[in-house]
Amino acid sequence: MKLSRELKEQVKNGKTPNRIIIISGPCGAGKSTVSKLLAKNSTYNKTVHLHTDDFYNYICNGHIAPWLPEAVKQNTVVMEAFAASAAKYASGGYEVIVDGVIGSWFLEPWLEHVDKGFDVRYFILRADKETTLLRALNRKQSLIDIDGVKRMLKTFSNMGAYEPYVIDTTHQSVEKTVSAIQELLAGGLHGLHK
Numbered sequence: 001m002k003l004s005r006e007l008k009e010q011v012k013n014g015k016t017p018n019r020i021i022i023i024s025g026p027c028g029a030g031k032s033t034v035s036k037l038l039a040k041n042s043t044y045n046k047t048v049h050l051h052t053d054d055f056y057n058y059i060c061n062g063h064i065a066p067w068l069p070e071a072v073k074q075n076t077v078v079m080e081a082f083a084a085s086a087a088k089y090a091s092g093g094y095e096v097i098v099d100g101v102i103g104s105w106f107l108e109p110w111l112e113h114v115d116k117g118f119d120v121r122y123f124i125l126r127a128d129k130e131t132t133l134l135r136a137l138n139r140k141q142s143l144i145d146i147d148g149v150k151r152m153l154k155t156f157s158n159m160g161a162y163e164p165y166v167i168d169t170t171h172q173s174v175e176k177t178v179s180a181i182q183e184l185l186a187g188g189l190h191g192l193h194k
Helices: 005-012 031-040 052-057 069-091 108-115 129-137 146-155 160-165 174-186
Strands: 019-024 047-051 095-099 119-126 166-168
Touching (some): 019 108, 069 095, 119 160, 119 174
Parallel strands (some): 019 119
16 A cells, blocks of 8 residues: 555655554564664664563563453553653654554554654565465464463464565565565655545
């Protein structure tokens, strides 16, 4: 999806909008690795990489595994806090790379920032089932919920209206994925709109 006419006009007139780039997808799609390299190679002078897992880890008491049905309220609070932090950094002139499981069901706080004039771009990384499971198993974390990874993969298997935002990372190197995202960003693509 292309940038709105208003955002294109801002860029044309030399006003760089506050940019937030969301890198989403299931566990094992390459979000964190791609996000770190994308942040490192940013064209902005100031860049920050925010990872949603950190926001879940801040919960000391009452933490519920985010994939459980009873975690909906917790997940909503975490996502709102996450989006608010990203917006604060972006308001300070940072390009913000957001890395996490942010499906279409979690876009409302981000769409609110679009209404406030932020340039929010959305990318969904997705690999085939075999590649996703292999990557998840090879992660440095000691405990991996394979059933949770499979559920997440199924959830991201058809993104409906957001399917055009998907980048297939099955046979791509991290560098090729970052390059593809950079080209889409330069072309004004993948902007979120209400």
